[in-house]
Amino acid sequence: DAGVTQSPTHLIKTRGQQVTLRCSPKSGHDTVSWYQQALGQGPQFIFQYYEEEERQRGNFPDRFSGHQFPNYSSELNVNALLLGDSALYLCASTRYGTSGNSGTQYFGPGTRLLVL
Amino acid sequence: LAKTTQPISMDSYEGQEVNITCSHNNIATNDYITWYQQFPSQGPRFIIQGYKTKVTNEVASLFIPADRKSSTLSLPRVSLSDTAVYYCLVGSSGSARQLTFGSGTQLTVLP
Numbered sequence: 752d753a754g755v756t757q758s759p760t761h762l763i764k765t766r767g768q769q770v771t772l773r774c775s776p777k778s779g780h781d782t783v784s785w786y787q788q789a790l791g792q793g794p795q796f797i798f799q800y801y802e803e804e805e806r807q808r809g810n811f812p813d814r815f816s817g818h819q820f821p822n823y824s825s826e827l828n829v830n831a832l833l834l835g836d837s838a839l840y841l842c843a844s845t846r847y848g849t850s851g852n853s854g855t856q857y858f859g860p861g862t863r864l865l866v867l
Numbered sequence: 868l869a870k871t872t873q874p875i876s877m878d879s880y881e882g883q884e885v886n887i888t889c890s891h892n893n894i895a896t897n898d899y900i901t902w903y904q905q906f907p908s909q910g911p912r913f914i915i916q917g918y919k920t921k922v923t924n925e926v927a928s929l930f931i932p933a934d935r936k937s938s939t940l941s942l943p944r945v946s947l948s949d950t951a952v953y954y955c956l957v958g959s960s961g962s963a964r965q966l967t968f969g970s971g972t973q974l975t976v977l978p
Binding site for chain 2: 794856
């Protein structure tokens with residue numbers, strides 16, 4: 752049973768460019784959340800997707816957008832990259848409507864983005 | 868959202884029991900307490916979740932006093948591989964919730 756997978760593992764971009772990160776949820780999961788983790792800090796919630804729609808959003812600008820596909824996989828897009836966007840981007844999946852231990856969010860290994 | 872406070876760092880030796888305490892004075896009635904572990908350059912991994920009293924699994928125990936204003940994660944007989952950042956989170960137990968992470972506790976296990 753594959754867990755949450757993310758691609759690419761590492762990425763280097765320059766300021767002003769655009770980037771797309773990809774996530775495949777754990778088997779049986781239909782909800783995907785994205786988090787940004789700056790060095791030395793805890794992950795910060797970006798947004799969550801369920802049924803191909805953005806359901807919740809954290810305090811991130813519109814430069815951050817996403818998409819969920821019918822197979823539940825998801826993409827995170829960041830436009831007009833800034834130096835401050837350099838971080839580890841984490842994807843987490845779960846099964847919508849569950850709670851307790853069944854509602855646990857499983858994280859992928861992340862994509863390390865460096866903006867120069 | 869309830870705010871949590873944890874020690875920034877802790878050191879321990881192999882084979883010892885480690886207790887990490889988290890304060891959450893403003894915890895709401897329907898909030899659960901969840902702990903995650905994170906190794907460098909990896910995503911957080913769920914350790915344990917509880918609502919009150921004591922919860923134990925194969926990895927750790929979670930102690931929650933009656934007032935629920937704090938909780939203690941207990942790791943029995945730690946090894947070098949337990950060196951990681953440990954996060955205490957407070958919120959609903961629903962799968963749709965956004966997880967709010969603090970800065971966590973860096974646990975370093977020494978030989």
